Amino acid sequence: APSAPDPVMRSFDLPCTQKIEGGQKMNNGHFTVPEPINEPAKGYLPGSPERASLKAELERQSQTVVEIPIIIGGKEYKTGNMGTVVMPHDHGHVLAKYHIAGEKELRMAMDAAMEAKEMWEALPWEHRASIFLKAAELLAGPRRDKMNAATMLGQSKTAYQAEIDSACELTDFLRYNVYYAEQLYKQQPSNSWAVWDHMEYRPLEGFVMALSPFNFTSIGGNLPTAPAIMGNTVVWKPSQTATLSNYYFMRLLEEAGLPAGVINFVPCRGSDVSRYVLSDPRMAGFHFTGSTEVFSSVWPLVGENIKSYRSYPRLVGETGGKDFIFAHNSSDVPALVSAMVRGAFEYQGQKCSAVSRVYVPKSIWPEVKEGVLAETAKLKVGDPRDFTSFMCAVIDKKAFDSIAGYIDYAKESPDAEVLCGGYDGSKGYFVQPTVIQALKPDFKTMKEEIFGPVMTVYVYEDEELDAMLKECDEGSPYALSGAIFAQDRLAIAKMEAALKNAAGNFYINDKPTGAVVGRQPFGGARASGTNDKAGSMLNLIRWASPRTVKECFLPTGEITYGYMAEE
Ligand code: NAD
Numbered sequence: 422a423p424s425a426p427d428p429v430m431r432s433f434d435l436p437c438t439q440k441i442e443g444g445q446k447m448n449n450g451h452f453t454v455p456e457p458i459n460e461p462a463k464g465y466l467p468g469s470p471e472r473a474s475l476k477a478e479l480e481r482q483s484q485t486v487v488e489i490p491i492i493i494g495g496k497e498y499k500t501g502n503m504g505t506v507v508m509p510h511d512h513g514h515v516l517a518k519y520h521i522a523g524e525k526e527l528r529m530a531m532d533a534a535m536e537a538k539e540m541w542e543a544l545p546w547e548h549r550a551s552i553f554l555k556a557a558e559l560l561a562g563p564r565r566d567k568m569n570a571a572t573m574l575g576q577s578k579t580a581y582q583a584e585i586d587s588a589c590e591l592t593d594f595l596r597y598n599v600y601y602a603e604q605l606y607k608q609q610p611s612n613s614w615a616v617w618d619h620m621e622y623r624p625l626e627g628f629v630m631a632l633s634p635f636n637f638t639s640i641g642g643n644l645p646t647a648p649a650i651m652g653n654t655v656v657w658k659p660s661q662t663a664t665l666s667n668y669y670f671m672r673l674l675e676e677a678g679l680p681a682g683v684i685n686f687v688p689c690r691g692s693d694v695s696r697y698v699l700s701d702p703r704m705a706g707f708h709f710t711g712s713t714e715v716f717s718s719v720w721p722l723v724g725e726n727i728k729s730y731r732s733y734p735r736l737v738g739e740t741g742g743k744d745f746i747f748a749h750n751s752s753d754v755p756a757l758v759s760a761m762v763r764g765a766f767e768y769q770g771q772k773c774s775a776v777s778r779v780y781v782p783k784s785i786w787p788e789v790k791e792g793v794l795a796e797t798a799k800l801k802v803g804d805p806r807d808f809t810s811f812m813c814a815v816i817d818k819k820a821f822d823s824i825a826g827y828i829d830y831a832k833e834s835p836d837a838e839v840l841c842g843g844y845d846g847s848k849g850y851f852v853q854p855t856v857i858q859a860l861k862p863d864f865k866t867m868k869e870e871i872f873g874p875v876m877t878v879y880v881y882e883d884e885e886l887d888a889m890l891k892e893c894d895e896g897s898p899y900a901l902s903g904a905i906f907a908q909d910r911l912a913i914a915k916m917e918a919a920l921k922n923a924a925g926n927f928y929i930n931d932k933p934t935g936a937v938v939g940r941q942p943f944g945g946a947r948a949s950g951t952n953d954k955a956g957s958m959l960n961l962i963r964w965a966s967p968r969t970v971k972e973c974f975l976p977t978g979e980i981t982y983g984y985m986a987e988e
Contacts, residue, residue, distance in 0.1 A: 448545065448547070452546075452547045453603070454547075454550050454554065454599050454600055454603050455554070455596075455600075456600070457593070457596035457597045457599075457600045457939060458596070459589070459593055459937060459938070459939060459940070460557075460561050460588065460589040460592040460593055460596075461589070462581070462584050462585055462588070462589050463584060463588075465580045465581065465584065465808065467808075472580075472808070474566050475566050475569060475570060475580060476806075477566075478566040478567060478569075478570040479570045479573065479574065479805075479806050481570075482516065482567075482570045482571060482574055483514075483516075483574065483806070485516075486515055486516065486517060486518065487516065487517040487518075487665060487668070488517070488518055488519075488520075489517050489518065489519035489520065489664060489665070489668045489688065490519075490520055491520050491522045491526050491530075491686065491687055491688065492671060492685065492686040492687075493526065493529050493530045493533045493682075493685045493686075493687065494529075494533035494536065494537070494681050494682040494685065495675075495680070495681025495682060496681070498520065498522075498526055498529075499520045500520045500521060500522065500523060500526065501520065502520065502521045502523065503518045503519065503520060503521065504518070504519050504521050504661055504664070504688065505517070505518050505519075506518075506519065506575050506661075506662065506664050506665045508574050508575070508577065508814075508849070509576070509577040509662075509813070509814040509815065509816050509817060509849060509850050510577050510803070510804045510805065510813050510814035510848075510849035510850070510851070511804065511848060511849050512814075512818075512848070512849060512850065513848075516571075516574055516575055516665055517575070517664060517665045517668070519664045519668070519688045520688070521688055521689055521690065522687045522688060522689040522693075523689070523693065524693065524696075524697050526687060526689070527656070527687060527689060527693060527694070527697045527698060528697065530656045530685040530687045531628055531656055531698065531701055531703060531704075533681075533682040533685050534628035534654040534655060534656055534682060534683075534685055535627075535628060535654070535703055536682055537654045537680065537681065537682025537683050538624075538628070538653075538654045540680065541624075541649075541652060541653075541654055541680065541682075541683050542623075542624055542652050544680075546603075546606070549650065549652065550599045550602070550603070550650070551678075552674075552677050552678045552679050553595045553598070553599050553646060553649075553650055553677070554595070554596065554599055555677040555678060556595055556646075556673055556674055556676075556677035556679075557592045557595035557596045559673055559676060559677055560587075560588065560591060560592050560595070560670075560673060561588065561592045564669070564673050564676075565588050567669055568587040568588060568591075568638065568666060568669055568670065568673070569583040569584055569587050569588055570583075571587075571638075571665045571666040571669050572586060572587040572638045572666045573805040573806070574665075574805070574806075575662070575663065575664075575665040575666055576635060576636070576638070576662065576663055576666065576816065577769070577805060577813035577814045577815070577816065577849075577850075578768060578805060578813065579768075579805050579808075579810055579811065579812070579813060580805065580808055582767060582768045583638075583805075585935075586637050586638050586639050587638035587639060587666060590637070590639035590937075590938060591638060591639035591642045591643070591670070593639075593937070593938035593939060593956065594639055594642060594643040594646065594647070594938055594955075594956050595642075595646060597938050597939045597956055597957075598643075598646065598647050598650050598956065598960075598961060599650055601957060601958040601961055602650050602651060602961055604958060605622060605958050605961055605962065605965070606622055608620065610969070615973065615974040615975040616971060616972065616973055616974065617971075617972045617974070618969070618970070618971050618972075619969070619970040619971075619972075620967050620968070620969055620970075621967065621968040621969075621970060622651070622965040622966075622967055623652075623965060623966045623967065623968050624648075624651055624652035624653040624964065624965065624966070625648075625653055625705035625706050625732065625735065625964060625965070625966050626705055626731055626732055626966065627702075627703040627704055627705030627706070627730075627731055627732065627734075628653070628654050628655060628656055628703055628704065628705060628706075629645075629648040629653045629654070629655045629656075629704075629705060629706035629707070629708055629735075629964065630655075630656050630658070630694065630698050630699075630704055630706070630707050630708070631644035631645040631648070631655050631656070631657045631658070631708045631709075632644070632658050632691070632694060632707075632708070632709045632710075632711065632715075633645075633657070633658070633659055633660055633663070633667065633710060633711075634660050634663075634710050634711040634712075635660040635661075635662040635663045635816050636663075636768070636771045636772065636773070636816070637710075637772075638663060638666040638667065638670065640710045640955070641659055641660065641663055641666065641667040641670065642667070642670045643955060643956065644657070644708045644709070644710060645657040645684045645708070646674070646684070647708065647955075647956075647960055647961060647964060648706060648708060648964040649679075649683055649684055650961070651961055651964035651965050652965075653705075653706065653964050654682060654683050654684070654685075655683070655684045655685065655708075656685050656687055656698065657671075657684055657685065657686055657687065658687055658688065658689055658691070658694055659686070659688055660711075661688065662816050662817055664688050667686075668686065671684070671686040691715065695718070695719070695722055699719065699722045699723060699726060700722070700726050700729070702726075702729045702730050702731055703731065704730065704734050705730075705731070705732055705734055705735065706734055706735040706736075706737070706963070706964060707719060707723070707734055707735065707736050707737065707738070708737050708964075709736075709737065709738040709739070709740075710738065710739045710740070710773075710955075711738075711740065712740060712741055712870075713740040713741040713870075713898075713899075713948045713949070714741075716738040716740045716950070719736065719738070720736065723736065732966070735963045735964070736951065737951050737953045737960065737963050738950045738951055739773070739943070739944050739945075739949070739950040739951070739952075739953075739955060740948065740949055740950040741773070741870040741872075741899055741901070741948060741949060742773050742774060742775075742777075742870060742899045742901030742902060742945065742949050743777055743778060743867075743868065743869070743870050743897035743898075743899040743901075744764075744773075744774050744775060744776055744777055744778075744899075744901055744902045744903055744924070744933050744934075745776070745777075745778045745779065745780065745893055745903045745904070745923070745924075745933070746760060746761060746764065746776050746778075746779045746780070746903070746904045746905075746906060746932075746933065747779075747780045747889075747890070747893050747903070747904070747905045747906070747916060747920065748779065748780060748781045748782060748785070748789070748905075748906040748907075749782065749886070749905070749906060749907035749909060749912045749913075749916065750782040750784045750785055750883050751907045751908040751909035751912055752785060752906035752907055752908065753906070753908060753930070754785060754788050754789055754792060755792065756906065756930060757785075757789060757906045758789060758792035758793050758796060759796075759932075760776070760904060760906070760931065760932035760933075761776060761779055761789075761793055761876065761932075762793060762796045762797055762800075762854075763932055763934070764776035764904070764932035764933055764934050765777065765854070765874065765875075765876035766797070766800060766811070766812055766854040766874045766876075767811075767812070767934065768812075769812050769813065769814070769815050769852065769873060769874045770871070770872065770873045770874040770875060770876075771815065771816065771820075771872055771873065772934050773901060773902075773949075774901060774902040774926065774933050774934040774935075774936065774943075775872075775934060776876055776904075776932065776933060776934070777866075777870070777871060777875065777876055777877065778866075778867045778868075778876075778877050778878075778879070778893075778896075778897070779876060779877070779878045779879070780862075780878075780879055780881055780889055780892075780893055781878055781879070781880050781881070782880075782881055782882075782883040782886070783880050783881065783882055783883055784883050786880045790840070790878075793856060793878075794840060794841055794856065797841055797854045797856060798841070800812060800854050802851055802852075802853055802854070803851075804849070812854065812874060813849075814849040814850040814851050814852075815850045815851075815852050815873050815874075816850070817850065818846070818850065820850065820872065820873065821844065821846045821850040821852065823871075823872075823873075824844070824852050824871055824872070824873030824874075824875060825844045825846070825852070827865070827866055827869075827871050827873075827875055828842060828843070828844065828852075828855055828857075828875065830865060830866075831857045831859075831864075831865075831866055831877075834864070834865075835860075836859065836860045836861050836864050837857050837858065837859050837860060837864055837866070837877075838857070838858045838860070839855065839856075839857050840856040840857065840858055841853070841854070841855065841856050842854060842855025842856060842857075842874075842875070843855070852873055852874050852875075853874070854874045854876075855873075855874060855875045855876070856876050856877075856878065857875065857876070857877040857878070858877070858878050858879075858880065859877050859878065859879045861879075862879045862881070862889070862892045862896060863892075863896060864877065864879070867879060867896060867897070868896060868897045869897075870899065886912075887919075890915075890916060890919040890920060891919070893920060893923060894919065894920055894922065894923045898947060898948040899945065899947055899948045899949045900922060900923055900924055900925060900945045900946050900947035900948070900949050901924060901925060901926065901944075901945035901949035901950075902924050902925070902926040902927070902928070902933035902934070902936075902943075902945065903920060903923055903924035903926075903927055903928070903933055904927070904928035904929070904930075904931060904932060904933040905917065905920065905927075905928070905929055905930075906930055907930070908930075913929060917929070922946070922947070924945060925943075925944050925945030925946055925949065925950075925952050925954075926941055926943055926944070926945065938955075938956035939956070942954035942955065942956055942957035942959070942960075943955050943956065
């Protein structure tokens with residue numbers, strides 16, 4: 422008969438590991454996650470292999486209608502209550518049909534997140550980190566075309582705009598957030614004699630609700646994963662119009678090994694989130710990017726429920742903007758023209774950082790105007806599958822109607838002149854790059870967020886610089902991104918100081934768009950959000966509830982103190 426195996430050899434308690442609660446193992450070693458690097462953007466030049474393979478994937482996705490389920494606790498659910506994702510540049514073409522979750526599914530998703538919490542919190546950090554690092558490599562490698570094509574077709578982005586969003590920025594969010602989480606965990610208090618102080622960065626006591634916008638696939642991916650990297654479990658509601666690319670990302674996370682229930686993918690109506698999730702006592706965090714209006718409506722609802730929550734929920738929101746370029750008469754005009762045209766019109770002005778108001782001194786305006794109009798006239802607006810397009814369509818009918826309304830308003834107003842632009846929504850939601858010259862600095866389109874390819878310019882008298890800086894600072898409720906142009910160093914210093922609170926991302930002689938993770942962490946204050954800087958340690962801190970632990974090695978038995986002794 423075979424002899425009984427040696428109990429020591431059979432045991433999993435090998436000398437280098439020890440068991441922790443829940444049967445998990447903790448390694449005896451401080452691992453260091455790989456130093457992150459920004460994912461380089463591919464060029465998609467004519468004849469390049471990446472261009473050929475992206476075009477093949479665009480063709481494939483254009484011929485498919487995807488059915489998108491709700492994913493809760495790793496399982497698929499279908500309600501039969503359907504929404505559709507269309508190509509904004511060809512709105513009769515359906516790309517996907519998704520099942521819309523209702524109250525029942527939202528409650529199931531919250532339960533699933535709570536159920537997965539214990540397992541996820543107990544999973545050793547290096548395993549948690551590995552899932553997101555693997556997701557980054559899948560995205561940068563074999564899933565790159567799929568994600569880019571879905572973003573191009575569903576959100577109407579050119580190849581380059583999709584590449585810097587769904588491939589590069591999302592890969593960067595994953596790599597850098599893992600790295601920043603580790604840096605955060607390393608922040609530890611100092612110690613005194615015979616005492617060891619620790620700081621433990623616990624996940625929040627509840628689930629996190631993530632609500633993402635349409636305009637960046639990368640933000641869709643970042644809002645649920647940033648809290649998950651910190652050990653939280655999440656209910657994620659993608660934006661209706663970005664459901665296709667966001668769904669592919671959810672599948673990619675599963676492929677990378679994300680356990681069931683850690684992120685629950687729940688396409689639903691925004692109002693249902695307000696109704697059923699904000700009132701749930703287990704909601705510990707709310708991670709939002711989108712309009713100021715929606716985020717502002719969340720605060721009173723949280724206030725109404727404040728006594729029922731287990732903890733005060735963390736509310737993190739990056740919201741609207743009215744991003745500016747302020748030019749001085751010492752500006753390098755060709756650089757200013759390039760910043761205005763690229764900053765205002767790339768991705769149809771639907772970047773939260775897009776240039777939408779510009780202050781130009783009278784002395785350089787003729788040259789600036791000529792340059793801007795000449796360059797704008799060259800921009801081709803069309804289908805993203807035509808790689809010669811510089812711009813595509815705006816996201817949906819609601820956006821199209823709202824932008825068209827602003828253009829019509831300016832056309833009819835005696836206080837403005839429309840220098841170029843227009844719109845035609847018959848086949849796709851196309852808005853031409855539009856430049857308005859406002860004759861008053863407080864004209865409507867100088868103040869309100871339009872979120873489309875509409876740039877308003879106000880021409881100021883050169884000697885009114887100080888008053889105009891004040892107007893730029895106070896003229897709009899937002900403070901997201903902004904740029905100044907000048908070659909005169911003293912003017913740069915003056916403008917930078919005057920506009921200190923006017924933007925959370927401030928640029929000198931560059932366009933105010935194109936923030937890169939790890940280099941220009943993004944976010945603004947005032948009506949633009951809580952300025953928790955997506956893709957930085959500052960954001961990750963919001964998803965942790967630190968516990969301070971003091972261990973005393975030589976506890977005292979004393980009660981009274983030496984100074985109390987008689988003289
Ligand atoms: P949105 O506010 O319409 O939608 C954002 C999310 O909220 C979506 O998932 C939407 O379905 C949901 N929602 C809508 N109504 C809701 C309600 N009543 N209750 C709860 N949720 C609701 O924004 P959008 O159109 O997707 O995105 C554009 C806006 O996002 C712009 O204002 C832009 O400036 C802003 N944005 C800001 C940043 C930033 O970093 N500051 C980045 C990207 C976009």
